[in-house]
Amino acid sequence: MNSLYMPKDSLIHSLDPRTKMLFVVFVVASSFILNDPALQLVFLVALFPLVVLAKVVKPYLISIQFLLLFAVLIMTVHGIYNPIGVTPVFEIFGGLTFKYESMVYASVMSFRILVIGTAAVLFVMTTHPSDMASALVKWKVPHSFAFILLSTFQIIPIIAREAKIVMEAQQARCLDVKGSLIQRVKNLVPMFAPLFIITFMKVHQLSYVLECRAFSRKGEKTSLRETKIGSLDYTFLLGMLGFLAFEIYLKLFMMGSLQLTTDALLTYSLFGTWIVFGFMIIKFVVKQFQGKIGGAN
Amino acid sequence: MAAKAIEVNNLTFSYPDTDEPVLKDINFSINHGEILGIIGPTGAGKSTLAMCVNGLVPQVINGEMEGTVKVNGSKVSESSVAKMSEEVGFVFQEPENQLSQMTIEEEIAFGMGNLGVPRDEMLGRITHALDQVGLTGFEKRSPLALSGGQQQRLAIAAVLAMRPSIMIMDEPTSMLDPKGKNEVYDVLKNLKDYGMTGIIIDHEVERIAAYCDKVLVLHEGEVQMFAPSDEVFTNIRQLHELTLNAPQVTEFLASYNQTFGKDVKLSTTLEESVNNFESACK
Ligand SMILES: Nc1ncnc2c1ncn2[C@@H]1O[C@H](COP(=O)(O)OP(=O)(O)OP(=O)(O)O)[C@@H](O)[C@H]1O
């Protein structure tokens, strides 16, 4: 509730935050090395066991939905309109044709988003924010920067709660927060002004408190949470290195002979995102509908 | 130790945007192990005075200061707030503004970590601090998921774990309901048993009378009274002139004396008042 962190007991959770940060870097690098839709898809699928291992499948699927929105948009718009495409693959109503080159381009881009998104979600959900902060400190990042990062995670629920209070207070003064969309947008101003001031004041107060807790004291600091690099971390790092080497090998020597990307693959992945997207819309509509009915009763 | 725990001499302070000083020529001192209560109407300068003791004023909150404040014999102005925090703990009014960590144990560990306390010792101190404020077993919970009274006690625990010898609390109970107030005052009573020196600011005269050794009455930046709490609270006339009240029992006896022209000895505790009243009625 406090942040995206999901406290679970898993191998991934027990990895050192630094290992996991390197993992994110590794995934980002890989997503650029493997600039082929088929390989990226394989890579994406290969990441999924880690999600399962971290026991965060459900929250992962929920958050990845939003990235899928981007994927659908990119695949569809680029597939049709990107000027680099020449070879038509198939046509949909209205004479719009998806072209091979543009589809490759769009797929690489959207799979890259999904792959990086998966790694980022995995990292955030399995890493305690304070661990992240103390890991950064071990990497000689200034203490106050690490703290800023940490408090960002903390301040979100505080702002959310404050927002609720302000909203209720303004409603009590007859501010219409449930009216038409335009009205609601207009009403954001009387919402945000006090919210901004309250947050500012809270941060100000917090700075006094931190001062009284010796925050700006010079000298070495210690932490309750210890992060240690163990054999598990080394195994993981070695695995990543091996994988990286394999990717580079694949890229340098095999690309000529290996041609996994086909029209069918591109088309199916496009359809795949459409179908998932369709499900999301249906779910959303049903929810809205249920809300309406529930409200009428 | 010859030095007083806190010694304030000729302290005058004004904020940059005020014409008149907020604190005017303040003088007082308290011994080790004493609890001082500061009372006074709002705007009297109580919080400002308290913040002078740990250096927050004028080092972080700017203004013009004259006079000296000494803690355990050394001048506050020659040290930093962070350095002072090893000796002086400060608890603020709003519970949730004082919490910045994800779990309760980390909240308590935060101050210690800044002081460089080794991890093994931290664990012991956390257990002890939680025990002192009656929050044992809450280590892994989120500070935001506590009640106001619990949050305030947590804030106190976080300060206690840093092992200061002096504790300042600025209206620690004003945001709390009666139960929460009792919880915090019970902690205060414990502190006394641990031999800590304390300053508490509160509008609750009943509790100030019950828990504090000395009371300082501040009014428009000036010290109006500074004496053992019995002495302050039995001086009803002066309190009323300053728009303050004594505890109810004392008020009762004073009002009884005045209305019926009697001369019952005033007291601040219920038991003593009952006895005084009984022997006067005979
Ligand atoms: N940061 C500031 N800048 C300027 N003036 C201030 C500042 N803080 C307080 N004051 C003024 O100083 C005076 C004393 O304030 P202070 O907060 O010390 O009073 P207080 O006795 O603690 O009151 P309360 O019981 O309401 O907490 C008030 O008149 C207030 O307006």
Ligand SMILES: [Mg+2]
């Ligand atoms: Mg105050």
